[in-house]
Each structure stands twice: as structure tokens, then as C-alpha cells.
Amino acid sequence: MPPKIVPTDRKILMTSDLPAALEDLIACPTCDALYKAEIPKAGARMACKRCHRVLISPGRRAGAKIILLALAAFGLVMGAVFQPFLSIKRFWITRDATLVETALAFEGPLLILSIAMLALVILLPVTRLLLTVYVLSPLVLNKPALPFARVAFRIAETLRPWSMAEIFVLGAAIALIKIVDLAHVSLGPAVWLFGGFVILLALQNTLMCRWSVWKALDDA
Amino acid sequence: MHKVLTAETAGLIGCQRCARVWGAETNRCARCGARLKARRRHGVFWVWFWWVAGLAAYIPANLLPMLETRVLLTKSDDTIVAGALKLASHGSVLIAAVILLASVAIPIAKFAAIALLARSVSGGRGLGSNWNHRIYEAVEYIGRWSMIDVFVVAVLSSLVQFSVIATVKPGSAALAFTVSVICTMLSAQSFDSRRIWDADQSAELKK
Numbered sequence: 001m002p003p004k005i006v007p008t009d010r011k012i013l014m015t016s017d018l019p020a021a022l023e024d025l026i027a028c029p030t031c032d033a034l035y036k037a038e039i040p041k042a043g044a045r046m047a048c049k050r051c052h053r054v055l056i057s058p059g060r061r062a063g064a065k066i067i068l069l070a071l072a073a074f075g076l077v078m079g080a081v082f083q084p085f086l087s088i089k090r091f092w093i094t095r096d097a098t099l100v101e102t103a104l105a106f107e108g109p110l111l112i113l114s115i116a117m118l119a120l121v122i123l124l125p126v127t128r129l130l131l132t133v134y135v136l137s138p139l140v141l142n143k144p145a146l147p148f149a150r151v152a153f154r155i156a157e158t159l160r161p162w163s164m165a166e167i168f169v170l171g172a173a174i175a176l177i178k179i180v181d182l183a184h185v186s187l188g189p190a191v192w193l194f195g196g197f198v199i200l201l202a203l204q205n206t207l208m209c210r211w212s213v214w215k216a217l218d219d220a
Numbered sequence: 221m222h223k224v225l226t227a228e229t230a231g232l233i234g235c236q237r238c239a240r241v242w243g244a245e246t247n248r249c250a251r252c253g254a255r256l257k258a259r260r261r262h263g264v265f266w267v268w269f270w271w272v273a274g275l276a277a278y279i280p281a282n283l284l285p286m287l288e289t290r291v292l293l294t295k296s297d298d299t300i301v302a303g304a305l306k307l308a309s310h311g312s313v314l315i316a317a318v319i320l321l322a323s324v325a326i327p328i329a330k331f332a333a334i335a336l337l338a339r340s341v342s343g344g345r346g347l348g349s350n351w352n353h354r355i356y357e358a359v360e361y362i363g364r365w366s367m368i369d370v371f372v373v374a375v376l377s378s379l380v381q382f383s384v385i386a387t388v389k390p391g392s393a394a395l396a397f398t399v400s401v402i403c404t405m406l407s408a409q410s411f412d413s414r415r416i417w418d419a420d421q422s423a424e425l426k427k
């Protein structure tokens with residue numbers, strides 16, 4: 001009898017290695033390679049050998065950190081919406097524009113674009129934050145998941161590519177450089193609040209291990 | 221390279237949203253509720269549908285004015301490219317480069333990339349698997365950044381609204397461009413990435 005080959009950590013499985021229980025398996029969503037799900041130590045990550053997609057990346061108290069970051073980000077963006085974003089001064093005329101006014105720059109038939117911008121830049125990122133808090137809070141507190149938690153997390157995941165706050169920040173920076181010769185522009189408090197919001201969003205995204213959340217929802 | 225065991229070859233089906241594995245005949249993931257799709261039932265029809273729609277919107281996006289500037293009595297309507305070239309001639313070469321990159325180079329590269337991937341998984345000749353993987357990753361990450369010029373135009377026009385001296389108004393190209401970005405994002409999302417790696421595997425087996 002040939003010696004039995006024990007599958008090493010993160011090795012791509014052969015059929016003979018397949019354990020009986022399907023819940024112990026993980027299929028890479030990008031390339032479909034099959035692995036035995038082994039939760040790495042906190043801070044380490046399990047990535048797909050073939051396409052390098054990160055499959056599992058648990059963090060120590062990641063849930064609590066994500067909730068705190070999400071709440072802080074929510075506070076910042078609420079402040080940013082109502083404060084002046086940029087103000088421009090030329091001769092004796094000063095003009096402030098808040099974030100919402102910026103999004104409402106399109107008029108007439110282009111109004112639909114204003115709505116799209118508000119959604120992409122503010123509404124969708126904020127919705128994702130709130131859904132994340134809704135899903136994770138009971139899990140962190142070791143309570144059963146709230147009703148519709150799975151639906152909520154699914155929506156949050158679907159919205160991910162459509163939340164474009166960071167792209168807006170770069171766009172605003174370019175607009176600023178363009179205009180700076182024409183007139184005196186000063187940055188309003190909303191710029192810093194919104195910048196902080198974007199940074200917190202990015203941090204929160206890197207801490208999030210989607211697989212762990214789905215698993216926790218299963219176990220809850 | 222040995223043959224990689226995929227959920228499909230193991231007679232199972234993997235959920236593309238939550239990575240849970242189910243028996244091959246399962247239709248819906250009981251964990252996250254996503255529809256489970258086998259490769260066979262997952263053609264490239266929607267990829268091409270959104271691709272054509274995106275291209276159709278991209279043409280007017282380049283022909284119509286993106287920005288309507290009025291300074292005193294002179295009025296100028298600039299398309300995306302004309303606006304960027306004007307900026308470059310005023311000395312803002314870097315900004316012009318960013319705008320040309322985001323509004324022209326990335327969208328065109330994205331159309332080409334999605335077409336290449338869709339053709340190579342449906343049996344056409346591609347650039348080889350290594351390239352396909354890289355192209356797929358690039359399309360996933362960079363595609364959204366094309367929206368940048370629409371945001372630039374919005375910020376500019378909300379600021380420069382001196383009623384008498386100068387006004388800047390977004391042009392209708394902004395709408396066409398947004399529609400184009402949305403369509404190409406949908407096109408990329410309709411693409412079943414697993415097929416790129418499947419294609420590798422069958423090439424590997426033929427050797």
C-alpha cells in the first residue's frame with residue numbers, strides 16, 4: 001500500500017482528500033478551485049493557490065473593529081453632507097457648495113445624473129455601512145443574528161463595486177487643481193470629513209473577511 | 221502542473237458569493253441565497269449584451285460636449301478629448317493625462333479586454349492563460365475609476381456659477397459616459413471568471 005499523502009495546508013485538493021462534509025469545503029469564487037477550509041491564525045490569510053484571491057482572512061476582534069469604524073465613518077459622512085465642501089471666491093463674490101449641491105449640479109434632463117451621483121457617492125456607501133453594522137453587531141455580541149441578516153449582507157456585498165466615494169474624492173481634487181488658476185478656492189470642513197470617511201471605509205473593507213461573516217451567520 | 225480539483229470536477233458546485241460548496245444539482249445556495257450557476261448554463265450572452273450597450277453609449281460620450289463653459293460672451297462646448305487637450309495647452313499636462321487615461325485609455329482598454337476574455341472562453345484564440353488572468357484582475361479593479369471625469373465636471377460646475385462672469389455647465393456627454401461606465405461594469409460582472417481557469421485546465425490536459 002502506498003504511503004498516504006496528508007494534504008498540507010492550502011494545498012489544492014485531490015479527489016482522494018475530499019472530506020465527507022460539504023461545509024468543510026471552500027470553492028474559490030473566482031476560479032472554482034476546491035479547498036478544505038482551514039481557518040488560519042488571526043492576521044494570517046488563506047489565499048487561492050491558483051488565482052491568489054484571498055479566501056479567508058480572520059482578524060482578532062475584526063467584527064468589533066469593523067463596527068466601530070463603520071459608526072465613525074457614518075458620523076463623519078453625516079457631518080460632511082451638511083458642511084460647505086469647497087468655497088470659491090472671485091472678486092467680491094463668494095460661493096459655497098456643499099456635497100449635496102455638488103451632486104445636484106446637473107439640471108434639466110441631466111437631473112437623473114445628479115440622482116446617480118448622490119447614490120454612488122453618498123447613499124450606497126452609507127447603506128453599506130448601516131447594513132454591515134446591522135449584520136455584525138449581534139454576531140460580535142454572541143447573540144443570534146437579526147432577521148434578514150443574510151439578505152442584508154447580500155445586499156451589502158452586491159453594492160460593493162457601486163460605492164464610489166473614493167473616486168469622487170480624486171475627481172474633486174482634479175477639479176480643484178483645474179480651477180485654482182481661475183479663482184481663489186478654499187477647502188471647507190466637509191473636505192476633511194469626507195476624506196476621513198473614505199479612509200475609514202477603506203480600512204473597514206480590508207478588515208472584512210466575508211467568508212467568516214457567512215460562516216458566523218450559519219453558526220448563529 | 222497537476223490537474224487542479226475544482227468544485228465542478230469533483231461533481232459539486234461552488235457558490236460564487238459566499239464560497240460554500242453544494243451538490244451539483246443544487247439551484248440556490250442555502251447559506252447566502254445566491255443562485256448557483258453551472259458553467260454550461262452561464263453563457264457569454266449578457267457579457268456581449270452589456271458590452272454592446274456600453275460601446276453604443278461611449279460613442280456619443282465622446283462626440284457630445286462634456287463641459288459647456290461660458291466666460292462673458294464667449295461660449296465653448298468641449299468634448300472630453302478637446303477639454304483635456306485644452307488643459308494640456310494651458311500647461312496642466314498632468315491633469316490632462318489623468319483625464320485622458322480615465323476617460324479614454326481605460327474605457328477603450330476595458331472594451332478590448334472584455335471582448336478578448338469573452339472570445340477566449342468561447343473557444344476563440346486568446347493571449348494565453350497568464351495574460352487572461354491579469355486582464356481579468358485589471359478589468360475588475362480599474363473599471364470603476366472611469367467615472368472620475370463625470371465627478372470632475374460635477375464639482376467644477378457646482379463651483380463655477382458666477383451668474384454673469386462665467387458659468388460651467390455639464391454637457392450631455394456626462395450622461396452618455398455614465399451610462400457607458402455602468403454598462404461595462406455590468407458586462408464585466410456578467411462574465412464567469414471560472415471559465416478563464418477552465419480554459420487553462422483543458423489546454424494543460426491537451427499537452
Ligand SMILES: [Zn+2]
Nearest residue numbers: 028031048051
Ligand atoms: Zn482561485
Ligand SMILES: [Zn+2]
Nearest residue numbers: 235238249252
Ligand atoms: Zn452562497
